[in-house]
Amino acid sequence: MSGYLRIRNLSVALRDSGARLLRSVSLEVAAGEVRGLVGESGAGKSMIGKAVLGILPRSVEVVEGEIWLGDVDLLRLPPAERRKRVGANAALIPQDPLTALNPSRRIGGQVTDRLVDILGWKRAKAEARALELLAEVHIPDPARVMRSYPHELSGGMRQRILIASAFAAEPRLIIADEPTTALDVTVQKQILRLIAAMQARHGTTLLFVTHDLGVVSKVCQSLSVLYAGLMVEDTTVADFFRAPAHPYSAALLAATPKYTDPWASLMPVSEAVIDAVRAEVDAAETEWRDAR
């Protein structure tokens, strides 16, 4: 199988202490597939997306691995070339629509800028494309919205705009990092459905970061489970919900109310499971240390 995004043995570590935040992570997203990336807070889900998109914080660095986007390893490209490649072929749907738009720039420019500046489109063509996409994500009166500033729009509207902006250049890959967490519950469902519909229509490869297994069951075909920077499970959604291979995955699943008994949500992942997965993380760490 050859995925559009292929991450091999990616390790990301803090620059000063050398502590690893991602531990030799491998992950593959087939072209046109939707893969869920789950794990508890701090597991490193966002770190994977940032590594792919080249927006790792300055305090961390990639210490080993490959990130293949199509047929190039991004980590081997010179920085400027890498930026261009990512800008042209990948996009991010961010978590918080309230902070992801520049407050002092009009919406129009923020949707068209990549098309014009990075991909070299004519402005008129880019604007026509933006209008088309804003309509596609069900924004009423797109022409007016293009002239608006972010503060004039609701959170749900802004997330629609960010989705339109992500799809504008027809990227092969989109990374959605908990795209509904910051929204009202009522809006969450609409946005989720919108992303799924857009993905299907455009045939985009989608890496969907979430900690909600319910969401995974609705929009994803495959799933990766991360714990403390270690990939503990990589499977299809069907297999996962039938019989998770890893005890941690099983515990996660058990802690999700819809699929077992509703009281289970009140139970934390059991200590035995945590100890087991921790031991696994420690073993991975020792092995990595010894190899150096």
Place this chain on the structure above:
Amino acid sequence: MLLLRTILARLATTAVTLFGVAVIVFVVIRVVPGNPIAMMLPPNATAADIDRLRALYGFDKSIPQQFLIWGWGVLHGDFGTSISLRQPVLGLVLGRLPATLELSVMALVMAVLLGGVAALTGTRKRGTRVEAGIDVANGVAMSVPDFLWGLLLIILFGVLVPVFQISGRVTPDLKLPFTTQFYLVESVLRLRFDLTADLLSHMFMPALALALPLAAIIGQLLKQSLKETMHLDYVTLTRTKGYGENHVILREALPNAILPTLTLIGVQFTFLIGGTVIVERLFSYEGLGNMAIDAVINRDLPLIQGIVIVFALLFTAVNLVVDMTYAALNPRLRHA
């Protein structure tokens, strides 16, 4: 609409402020010791002579009466007559104001350029030795006051490497074809770049002395807000679109990061204008500040009053301009 209301409200507060300033100055300079009349007359003048002169300038009346007479005059554009220079105060002040305005604005431009470059370079090179160096330079520039910078510059560029003029506004024996007192502006408009060069050579050191502390403050604050802004989500999102560091700093971060700095520049610019008093003296620059010191030495009450009122007006004008620029740059205020 909003703009009009802002301006009207500001005019009202300005009037109140100016009245307050006028009262305070008027009273204070009459209570502090020193007799302007006695200083004008030769030592052998009689008491009758002194009384005559006091009556001529109205100093024989009570302070409230004097204030009413003076205030009435001011409302009609008459700021009285300078005691030491024996000319109408308004003409004297307006004659000197352009020199101080040119110096202050030049200093402001220098401060914004220096501070801006420091902040942008520091942000571009954040976390490196370059940034550390900029921080040190900012710290030094900030903790040395403008007049000390003036002295240092005189030693440096006036004495050790004499490339700039130390004294005055323009070389005295030059023939000036100017009709206004805005020499620098007029020299450029008349394409007399020889004169522009001479004026700049005189202005460089006092302007730089005034600019350095402000440049440091601008550099520090702007770099701080830039660095904070660089972590915001919309900046990160722009990076994923394929933009490089320079674009991200200049187009995404700067327009938002600049707002707090702008407010600060407004406040600090009024301090800078206050600083012209001593710095102009230091460089014998013929501006309003220099005249103010002479006026105080000579106990020239009408002239002091006139200068103070003009400075107060200037400060309010600066604040108004800053507020309007802020509103223009911030879409959230523009549409409020």
